[in-house]
Amino acid sequence: MSRLLRLILFSVLLTALAVAPARAQSASDLQSPADFLGYEMGSQFTPHHRVMDYVQHVAAASPNVEAEPYGESYEGRTLMVAYISTPDLLDERETVRQNNLRRIGLADGAPTADDAPAIVYLSYNVHGNESVSTESALQTLYELADPTNSQTQPWLDNTLVLLDPLVNPDGRARYVNFYRESVGAQPNARRMAREHQEPWPGGRANHYYFDLNRDWAWASQQETQHRLELYNRWMPHVHVDYHEQGIDSPHYFAPAADPFHEDIAAWQREIQTEMGRNHARYFDENGWRYFTRERFDLFYPGYGDTWPTFNGAIGMTYEQGGSGRAGLMVHTAEGDTLSLHDRFVRHHATGLSTVETAAREADRLVSEFVSYHETAASNPPGDYAAYLVKARDAADHGVPNTPDDRIHALHEHLEGQGIASTIAGDGTDMQRSGLRYADQTEQSAAIEPGDLVVSLNQPKGRLAKVLMEPQTTVVDSVTYDMTGWSLPYAYGLEAYALEQSVSVSGDTEAAPPTLQGADTDTPYAYLANWHSIADASFLSDLIEAGVKVRFAREAFELNGRTFEPGTLAILRANNRNMGSDFDRIVQETATEHERSLYRTATGFMDEEPDLGSGNIRYIDAPHVGVLAGSPLSSLNVGEVWHFFEQQLGYPATLLEPGNFRDEWLSDLDVLVMPSGSYGDWLTDERTEALQGWIQNGGHLIALGAANSALSGRDGFDLAAPPADADSAAASPELTRYEDRAREAATRGTPGSVHATTLDGSHPLAFGIERYFTLKRSARAFAYLDSGWTVAALEDTAPLTGFMGHEAQQELDDTLVFGVQSYGQGRITYLVDNPLTRGFWHNGQLLMSNAVFFVGNE
Structure with a gap:
């Protein structure tokens, strides 16, 4: 079942679940968050279930609010949105939504009304340990919901607000549980206190340690997929993403900093500035520090400000000083005490100010929003059509x-x-x-x-x-x-x-899987393609079902067709113990994965190797371990974990580095070392244990910075490239202090894409026609002397993105991926992370090759 279909079915289920009693006609029973929860807001952290309870209370007690669950997190926590407006607009909520889509060409038909409210979407707590956001959300919800609030109610006459109080409930739960377990009878404001030392992996990320604020454009995570379905149903005119930053930082709000992406319109900048001016008015009145137009740019499309901006909204990030190290109170570097309440009131102020400004600018927001989409459809931006x-x-x-x-x-x-x-x-x-x-x-x-x-x-x-x-x-x-x-x-x-426009017609659904080749119910073997992570997931489930599978180390020909290296061969001879279940299991698994199979009645190929050849290698199903804990990169650990569980569907055991025992190696065939710091873990004794395990047939896979830990150690064929004589002899140039960031950029690799020279004959590259690598580090290693350089960077000029000219020189003719034989085992060096943010699709097949083929070849 496709991801889209799963989301549609889930949306239908949630709609059914969301049917609630009629909305309140008055707010006589409406309670403030403090009254409902039993404590003053900003005095403690509210757990997820109580956040949901309060949202549902407000929806039941206020005629201005309706609530709707729109998904759930990986750990099963509800994601919920509150709709806030006047009773009349809420009665017409579905009509408002459809008319908004009709105006911009995303729904059929003409709008049924000329007037249109501004749609404002407020998103809180995408980073779980930036925890004041949700507390502020509840107070903002209350003040917008209260029909007796004379300040907020006029804003709702032409504004419909979507308020999501808790975007990342799993990360927040991790942080709130930690803090409640760590704080004493009274909070300790000293930074050294345990309650300010959040343990690995921290509460910032979701269940799989993904940063949900960098996932909008890739939607690799379940929470993002549900949120985008909601967002695209509404297409709001304003979106705000609430965050926290360092303890000593003042508050940040729009307008954003340069660089702005070239596809951001002038009117979007102008309204951002109007928003900022309105916020500044409240901050000036209260004497609160703030800054604008620094640090937080609008360029990378995966953020909660940029992605909505590219969808025609006014997308903004608001950052309050504090974050996971602030707790209920903490000392600042200037000798003040920053409390949760201090943080709470500032985010609350910008929430109300945003709605106020949107109400004032509603007509312009709607008209510019419509024009943004109309001009895109009629006169596409840029040089290409x-x-x-x-x-x-x-x-x-x-x-x-x-x-x-x-x-x-x-x-x-x-x-x-x-x-x-x-x-x-x-x-x-x-x-x-x-x-x-x-x-x-x-x-x-x-x-x-x-x-x-x-x-x-x-x-x-x-x-x-x-x-x-x-x-x-x-x-x-x-x-x-x-x-x-x-x-x-x-x-x-x-x-x-x-450059020219083009129009084609066709089907968007893939052709259904078929059984092809020999017309026999009991073929000698089934053959399957190897080109994608979908093929690798099929293999994973075959192994899980007990089916023994082989892969082609060399191409072979049958009936005029070339079956390329990596082709899966599922032989009856290897699976006689399955009896009559063999064909059923293989075919059912193929159907489940939408894989077509080619049946052959013989193992004798038109062009060698035959299916009984040693070049049709047996896949000895590996037992995989993944180091997962401090001091490794929680992001990369999460990418590896998510890859095995959600993309490949193959079991992997997560191993805590601090408790790791060398004797565990005997129970593993593959050990994955995610990127991170290995200084204290990779002792000389452990290095010897790893070397002995590899020599006896183990397979070590190193990602990112893990390669730096192995470089230069005896037995590991990984070394820095030879220094350029001219560069080494050059005298350092004087740099002005104000230019330090720009000078550092000459050595920087903030994320650029490069073509690689790929050795497609190596099993690590099977099924991969071409590989473009995403460079996010200037880490450089020479080609392997005693191994295989499977992917090399011979031309460092980026195909897209920026790489500093000094970094280009350092990375010229360097290793991207390689494999070293060591005794009976293998070491796979993945210098560039192939699993970045779960969206580098080609890297998923590369990683699958490393798991299933390398070491079995």
């Missing part, structure tokens, strides 16, 4: 008539973003000229059945451009996050940016 993404040419290769999984995965990804795309149907045959992504050259490209076409002539054309464009225009090298991300690179696909 459409993007063409080519499907794999499989005419004579592998199982016939199988769709390219990557094309369908990208189509589904775009669909989740609300972006229209079309998979060209049978009979499509046209030529267009355009910029080829892989080498940035102008070429002619054929548009054929199975190819994906994304036209920018659509309401979400600007978002489509931002996510798909071959080159991102970086207007300032000093930026807060990644500068390169284009989706065709992430999926490893051949793509072209087309």
